[in-house]
Amino acid sequence: MIVTKNLQKAFGDHVVLNGIDETINKGEKVVIIGPSGSGKSTFLRCMNLLEVPTGGEIWFEDNNITDKKTDINKLRCKMGMVFQQFNLFPHLSVLENITLAPVNLGLMTKEEAESKAVELLKRIGLAEKAAAYPNQLSGGQKQRIAIVRALAMNPDVMLFDEPTSALDPEMVGEVLDLMEQLADEGMTMVVVTHEMRFARKVATRILFIDEGKIVEQNTPDEFFDNPTHPRLKEFLSKIL
Amino acid sequence: MKDELITRHEKLGGTKLEKFYSWLNSIYQSYYNAIVPEKRYLLYLDGIKITILISLLAIALGVVIGVIVAVVKVSANNSKMKWLSKICNLYTTVVRGTPLVIQLLIIYNLVFNSRSTNAIIVGAVCFGFNSGAYVAEIIRAGIESIDRGQMEAGRSLGLNHVKTMRLIILPQAIKNILPALGNEFIVLIKETSVASYISVVDLTAAAHLVASRTYDILPPLIIIALCYLIMTMGLTKILSIFERRLARGDRH
Numbered sequence: 001m002i003v004t005k006n007l008q009k010a011f012g013d014h015v016v017l018n019g020i021d022e023t024i025n026k027g028e029k030v031v032i033i034g035p036s037g038s039g040k041s042t043f044l045r046c047m048n049l050l051e052v053p054t055g056g057e058i059w060f061e062d063n064n065i066t067d068k069k070t071d072i073n074k075l076r077c078k079m080g081m082v083f084q085q086f087n088l089f090p091h092l093s094v095l096e097n098i099t100l101a102p103v104n105l106g107l108m109t110k111e112e113a114e115s116k117a118v119e120l121l122k123r124i125g126l127a128e129k130a131a132a133y134p135n136q137l138s139g140g141q142k143q144r145i146a147i148v149r150a151l152a153m154n155p156d157v158m159l160f161d162e163p164t165s166a167l168d169p170e171m172v173g174e175v176l177d178l179m180e181q182l183a184d185e186g187m188t189m190v191v192v193t194h195e196m197r198f199a200r201k202v203a204t205r206i207l208f209i210d211e212g213k214i215v216e217q218n219t220p221d222e223f224f225d226n227p228t229h230p231r232l233k234e235f236l237s238k239i240l
Numbered sequence: 241m242k243d244e245l246i247t248r249h250e251k252l253g254g255t256k257l258e259k260f261y262s263w264l265n266s267i268y269q270s271y272y273n274a275i276v277p278e279k280r281y282l283l284y285l286d287g288i289k290i291t292i293l294i295s296l297l298a299i300a301l302g303v304v305i306g307v308i309v310a311v312v313k314v315s316a317n318n319s320k321m322k323w324l325s326k327i328c329n330l331y332t333t334v335v336r337g338t339p340l341v342i343q344l345l346i347i348y349n350l351v352f353n354s355r356s357t358n359a360i361i362v363g364a365v366c367f368g369f370n371s372g373a374y375v376a377e378i379i380r381a382g383i384e385s386i387d388r389g390q391m392e393a394g395r396s397l398g399l400n401h402v403k404t405m406r407l408i409i410l411p412q413a414i415k416n417i418l419p420a421l422g423n424e425f426i427v428l429i430k431e432t433s434v435a436s437y438i439s440v441v442d443l444t445a446a447a448h449l450v451a452s453r454t455y456d457i458l459p460p461l462i463i464i465a466l467c468y469l470i471m472t473m474g475l476t477k478i479l480s481i482f483e484r485r486l487a488r489g490d491r492h
Contacts, residue, residue, distance in 0.1 A: 050392055077398035087393035091411050100407060101397035146393075153397060 001026045001061060001157060001188060002047055008055030009042055009212075016042045018212035019056070024157075029189045031199040031220075034209035035235060040192045043209060044161050047190065048072075048079045061156065077105065080150030084162040086142040088134040088149070094121070095130040098149045113152065120148045124178060140171030144178050151182075158182065160191040196239065200224060208232045274459035280450050284460075287446030288467055294364045294442065295429045301368025302428065306375025311405055313376070314383050328376070335373035341434050343370055348438040363435045363442075371428050378424060382417035383409055415486045422479035426472045433468070443467055 002024040009017040016039045024030050034040045045051040046058060049065055049072050057066050060075055089097050098120065099113035108116065121127045124144050134142055143163055150158060160179065164172045176198050183189055183202045193199065199206055199220060206223040208216045208231075216229040224240070227233045275281050309328045316325035335343065347366045348359070386409050394404030414421075436445035447460035454460075 048396055050396065073395075073398050073400050076396055079396075081393075081396035083389055083393065083396075085387075085389050087387075087389040089390065089393070089408055089412075091415070101394075101399055104403060104407060105398055149397070 001028075002190070003059040004043075004046070004056065005059070006056040007043070007046060007053055007058060009039070009046060009051055010054045016212055017046070017053070020209075020212075020214055022207070022214060024188070024190060026156075026188055027186055027204075029183045029187075029191070029202055029204045030207060031203040031205075032190065032192045032207045032209060033194070033196075033199060033235075038209045039212040040209045041161055044159055044190060044192050047159055048076050048081055050081075077101075077107070077153050078156045080147075080153060080155035080158040082143070082147050082150055082158065082160045082163045084165050086134075086139070086146045086166070088142055088146055090134050093131050093133055094126070094137075094145055097134070097145065098152045101149075102152055107153070116152055117148070120151055121145075124148060138171060139167045140174045143167060143171075143175045147175075147178055147182075157188040157190065160189065160193065162192050162194070164193065164195055194239075196224070208235070210235075270454070270456050271459045271463070273454045273456065274450055274463060278453065280453070283441075283446040283449055284443065284463065284467065287441060287443035287464070288471075290360060290441060291429070291432055291435075291443040292471070294360060294367060294432045294435060294440070295425075297361075297364035298367035298371055298428055298432070299425055301365065302371030302375045302424075305368065305372025306379050307410070309372065309376035310379035310383060311402075313380050315401060315405075332373040332376055335370055336377075340367075340370055340431055341437055344434060344437055359438050359440045363432070363438060363440050367428060367432055367435075370431075371424065374424050374427075375421065378417050378420045379413065381420075382413035385416050386412050418479065418483050418486065422476065425475060425479075429472055429475065430468060 002022075004020050004022045007017055007020040007022075008015070018039075020043060032040045032043065042051055046053050047060070049058075053066055057064055059065070061078065063070055063075055065072055065075055088094075089100070092100060095114060095117055098117035099108075099110065102108040102113045102116075103110050118127060118130060121130055124147075126141060126145065129137065129141065129145075134145075137145065147158075147163075163179070164175050167175065172195070176195060179189070179191070179198070180202050189202075191199075191203075201220075203220050205217060206220055207214050208223070208229070210231050216223070216227065216232045218226075224236065227236055275284075309331065312321065312324050312328050316322050344363070344366045347369070348362050351362050383405075390408055390412065391404055394408045395401070399407065432442060433444040435442045436448065439445075441449070443464050447457075447464045450460040451457040
């Protein structure tokens, strides 16, 4: 579904991604972990071109998204993204946050979008917050609504960029539970996170990125129980 | 003999009061002359109409230019846009770096020499053109005050750059820049007082017209100063109501 070929990204002289070849297939739940500054967030943000790579190619559903002629806006509709800082639109109500994109892109009528939004809000138990504004919500509620906002576009893949890192500890659970539900429903997911328990439980594959390269990848059990690369061993010994 | 008479007169008392009354009377007379005879108040009223008309047209034009220039400036990231952005930079530099009156005269003579044109429209276009440069800088600062994540969130949902600007960034930026923008509008209203340079009969020109009849410039000047004050205070009031309404949406 997503293929990267020799993906490179540099900010000036600072090389962040140093040749990443990776294929993410439909239905996979790929968790990316790595020390800070390793390039894991940049890798994720390249997948929907929020960061423009300085070299290599990215293919999404047989479209080369690094090709200038590709209509990236159309492809982004199929790739939901969830941010560390939620990035809800503070001047719009929860309902408007969710319906804004589908309505303005002409994908749904206002009525369709609203009924879909209400349905999604009901699912996460926040239907009564439809008219509320983002600054009246807790961090966990904001992030769950940000997830719902992305889901309202009916994406084929969901990208999560450290979705729980900005949350108070007691709110992490509700967000991870929702992500786990999504995973159980078969959503293709790419998740950058520090939540190792979530990675172990939900991931089908874990990538370890260090200094702009994937140095090791494996199934969760093997990844945590039998790490081979010394850098990964060191990393796991520090955090587990 | 004469001095003696005056002192005697003053001793009788009430002279100071009399003087005061005659002073008051002369003031009353000069303001009466500046307003009532020959229906001179109509001159002020027409002047106010022209001033408001020019200001409104100029504010509308200034905002349109300002938004476009600001969006181009903050969005310039590829080579095609860089070229546009350079033009916008030139525009703000020239407009902010030269006196308004000179701009007004240049634009007026450029247009007026070729064909007879409505001076009011020329004035409005010139003030709008001038104001646009200041408005652009205000809006640019407002756009840059919005967190980068807002643009990213909009783009990640498939909205293009312009739509994200229009639906997400600008509505938030407006709230931050409303006080500065209101200030610019007030400056603009006051600056239109130089419109008489291009023979527009605005409020300031009306004062000169009245003075040319009464040979007394001060009363009409005080009168139009009050008119300007009332107009700017009215605008301030409207803007603060608007601001409060936006803030209420915030707290909801």
